[in-house]
Amino acid sequence: MLGLPLDDKVSSKRVPTIVGSIVILLTILFGTNLFNYLRIELVPISNTDSLCPLHEPVVPESFITDNSTVLTILHDEDYKLNSIKKLAGAIQVDTQIFDNQPDVPDSPETWVKFIKFHEYLEKTFPTIYENLELTKVNTYGLVYFWKGSNESLKPLMLTAHQDVVPVQKDTLDKWTYPPFEGHYDGKFIYGRGASDCKNVLISILETVELLLNQNYQPQRSLLIAFGFDEEASGVVSASAIGRYLEKTYGKDSIYAIIDEGPGLAADDLTGTIIATPGTGEKGYVDIEVQLTTPGGHSSIPPDHTSIGILSELSYVIEKDPYSPILTSKNPTLSYMQCLALHDSKSKISTFTKKSILRAGYDKFANSQVIKLIQKNRFSKYLVQTSQAIDIISGGEKANALPEHVRLLVNHRVAIESTVGAVKDHFVDRVIEVAKRHNLSVKAFGELVLDTKDNSGVFEVNVFSRPLETAPTTPLNDNVWKHLAGVTRHVFEDLIYPEIDYPIVTSPSIMTGNTDTRHYWNLTRNIFRYSPFYVQSIVGSTNVHSVDEKLAFEGHLQLTAFFYQYIQAVDTPTADN
Numbered sequence: 135m136l137g138l139p140l141d142d143k144v145s146s147k148r149v150p151t152i153v154g155s156i157v158i159l160l161t162i163l164f165g166t167n168l169f170n171y172l173r174i175e176l177v178p179i180s181n182t183d184s185l186c187p188l189h190e191p192v193v194p195e196s197f198i199t200d201n202s203t204v205l206t207i208l209h210d211e212d213y214k215l216n217s218i219k220k221l222a223g224a225i226q227v228d229t230q231i232f233d234n235q236p237d238v239p240d241s242p243e244t245w246v247k248f249i250k251f252h253e254y255l256e257k258t259f260p261t262i263y264e265n266l267e268l269t270k271v272n273t274y275g276l277v278y279f280w281k282g283s284n285e286s287l288k289p290l291m292l293t294a295h296q297d298v299v300p301v302q303k304d305t306l307d308k309w310t311y312p313p314f315e316g317h318y319d320g321k322f323i324y325g326r327g328a329s330d331c332k333n334v335l336i337s338i339l340e341t342v343e344l345l346l347n348q349n350y351q352p353q354r355s356l357l358i359a360f361g362f363d364e365e366a367s368g369v370v371s372a373s374a375i376g377r378y379l380e381k382t383y384g385k386d387s388i389y390a391i392i393d394e395g396p397g398l399a400a401d402d403l404t405g406t407i408i409a410t411p412g413t414g415e416k417g418y419v420d421i422e423v424q425l426t427t428p429g430g431h432s433s434i435p436p437d438h439t440s441i442g443i444l445s446e447l448s449y450v451i452e453k454d455p456y457s458p459i460l461t462s463k464n465p466t467l468s469y470m471q472c473l474a475l476h477d478s479k480s481k482i483s484t485f486t487k488k489s490i491l492r493a494g495y496d497k498f499a500n501s502q503v504i505k506l507i508q509k510n511r512f513s514k515y516l517v518q519t520s521q522a523i524d525i526i527s528g529g530e531k532a533n534a535l536p537e538h539v540r541l542l543v544n545h546r547v548a549i550e551s552t553v554g555a556v557k558d559h560f561v562d563r564v565i566e567v568a569k570r571h572n573l574s575v576k577a578f579g580e581l582v583l584d585t586k587d588n589s590g591v592f593e594v595n596v597f598s599r600p601l602e603t604a605p606t607t608p609l610n611d612n613v614w615k616h617l618a619g620v621t622r623h624v625f626e627d628l629i630y631p632e633i634d635y636p637i638v639t640s641p642s643i644m645t646g647n648t649d650t651r652h653y654w655n656l657t658r659n660i661f662r663y664s665p666f667y668v669q670s671i672v673g674s675t676n677v678h679s680v681d682e683k684l685a686f687e688g689h690l691q692l693t694a695f696f697y698q699y700i701q702a703v704d705t706p707t708a709d710n
């Protein structure tokens with residue numbers, strides 16, 4: 135085009151127009167994201183068959199010959215009243231647990247309240263105590279063993295915890311019913327532990343008692359494990375139970391573990407009910423930084439006191455949040471893919487759907503999906519390491535310079551990241567600020583910046599026990615198919631027969647950590663899963679807060695699930 139004769143009037147006018155148009159077009163294509171949008175709309179998506187396959191319902195054989203017990207669990211009024219009594223009684227025994235408790239041998243009196251709880255369980259479930267072998271681990275940890283007839287089958291393990299979070303005294307008058315009464319108002323049962331998670335504990339025992347009363351004889355052994363300090367990270371109980379089980383049964387010796395977790399809820403995007411066992415957990419690390427500077431009289435201060443400098447560090451930290459990341463390692467991507475592929479009511483736009491299905495390999499599509507997830511504060515951190523400056527302390531006196539100041543930052547580590555990466559990121563920020571003030575930095579026991587100056591020193595340390603992200607549970611193998619299949623059977627055949635779409639089971643991230651952190655060596659098939667329906671995952675059960683409650687219907691659904699699941703996997707064909 136540059137070689138065109140300049141005296142050609144027609145061309146000389148047109149050329150700039152054509153060049154201009156091309157430039158404008160290219161600018162629109164590449165300068166904006168039009169090109170990316172077009173790619174998502176027009177380029178075919180690679181095969182999605184393996185992303186979120188729908189599994190067939192799994193019905194235990196016993197159901198075909200006699201469905202009366204599971205129907206009794208779900209619909210019988212006497213059964214229900216009895217069950218309410220059992221859960222209410224468990225709530226009435228106060229098992230509150232506080233942080234940083236001493237171990238049992240060091241302080242037996244801290245833990246004696248669990249004796250009462252054990253007495254209650256033994257009185258309420260006599261058949262279990264007559265028939266199952268009970269081992270008490272670290273005095274109050276309960277491990278029940280029901281021996282199966284086929285010892286070559288790996289045992290199934292069901293878990294819950296005996297302890298509950300404390301009720302704050304100044305909130306007592308805000309409770310509609312007292313927190314340790316277990317009041318039933320015709321729909322909800324109220325009280326501390328009603329939904330976290332004496333409901334799960336009682337449901338497991340009720341299920342096993344029903345099976346025992348029918349002279350059920352399992353082929354696959356069943357283990358039941360109840361720790362007693364889950365709300366303080368399980369360091370005293372579940373850790374001991376994990377060690378005991380690993381020693382007794384070996385590494386990778388368990389068929390699957392089902393612990394407390396999410397169940398079924400209607401998804402906001404699709405408006406359909408979806409089951410979401412937690413198949414991954416974010417990591418956890420608290421980092422503490424202390425700054426020590428020379429003291430002195432505040433009438434002749436330096437330009438920046440240690441409080442000023444730590445404030446600057448706080449500012450630097452918050453200005454630099456972690457970048458979001460979403461790869462196929464993250465159950466959240468699988469969850470989005472399940473929504474996109476099983477949007478039975480066609481609520482998701484085609485563009486969003488296509489973006490989700492490309493998000494595993496297309497950078498732009500990935501960024502669109504991240505945007506969608508991060509719109510909501512509750513899902514924002516499913517794809518990002520969180521950082522929260524939770525403690526700052528220092529300063530003693532109005533006329534004295536603060537010599538020693540402390541800051542603590544809590545992190546929940548993204549699935550794709552590691553505790554090490556968070557530590558490195560954190561230290562970089564500290565060094566950046568230290569350099570501006572000629573301060574030295576000691577990080578995790580090592581002097582990483584030495585200014586040879588005596589103006590002060592940062593000391594960075596890990597506070598409390600860090601936790602790497604959990605290994606993710608394998609998907610779509612035979613163990614998964616049974617979990618998803620029994621979910622479909624129970625909720626489609628028995629609980630919501632009017633629903634005209636299949637109930638999909640999708641992986642999800644558990645934002646907190648459960649006792650399963652101590653069970654990683656026992657199996658890869660860990661499901662944080664309490665299958666009953668709640669209207670919204672967020673907020674409807676007031677977990678850890680005033681008026682913790684449970685719609686009792688959910689308790690019956692959970693028991694129906696356990697009852698069918700134990701039987702459905704009680705066969706070699708349920709193995710991988």
Ligand SMILES: *[C@@H]1O[C@H](CO)[C@@H](O)[C@H](O)[C@H]1NC(C)=O
Nearest residue numbers: 198199200201202205627628
């Ligand atoms: C339960 O079994 C009875 C008798 O076989 C049958 O009529 C009924 O349809 C079954 N109910 C369900 C929900 O499968």
Ligand SMILES: *[C@@H]1O[C@H](CO)[C@@H](O)[C@H](O)[C@H]1NC(C)=O
Nearest residue numbers: 284285286287288353706709
């Ligand atoms: C016991 O389980 C194994 C699979 O682990 C299977 O091969 C065997 O047939 C089972 N035995 C009986 C009696 O079912």
Ligand SMILES: *[C@@H]1O[C@H](CO)[C@@H](O)[C@H](O)[C@H]1NC(C)=O
Nearest residue numbers: 570571572585586587588589
């Ligand atoms: C930092 O401290 C060293 C050692 O006392 C000194 O030589 C240097 O000038 C200081 N740098 C600044 C920027 O204050």
Ligand SMILES: *[C@@H]1O[C@H](CO)[C@@H](O)[C@H](O)[C@H]1NC(C)=O
Nearest residue numbers: 376377380651652653654655
């Ligand atoms: C799991 O096994 C590893 C390797 O043997 C061991 O170091 C670790 O302490 C075990 N984890 C738990 C929670 O017992």
Ligand SMILES: [Zn+2]
Nearest residue numbers: 330331364394
């Ligand atoms: Zn819990």
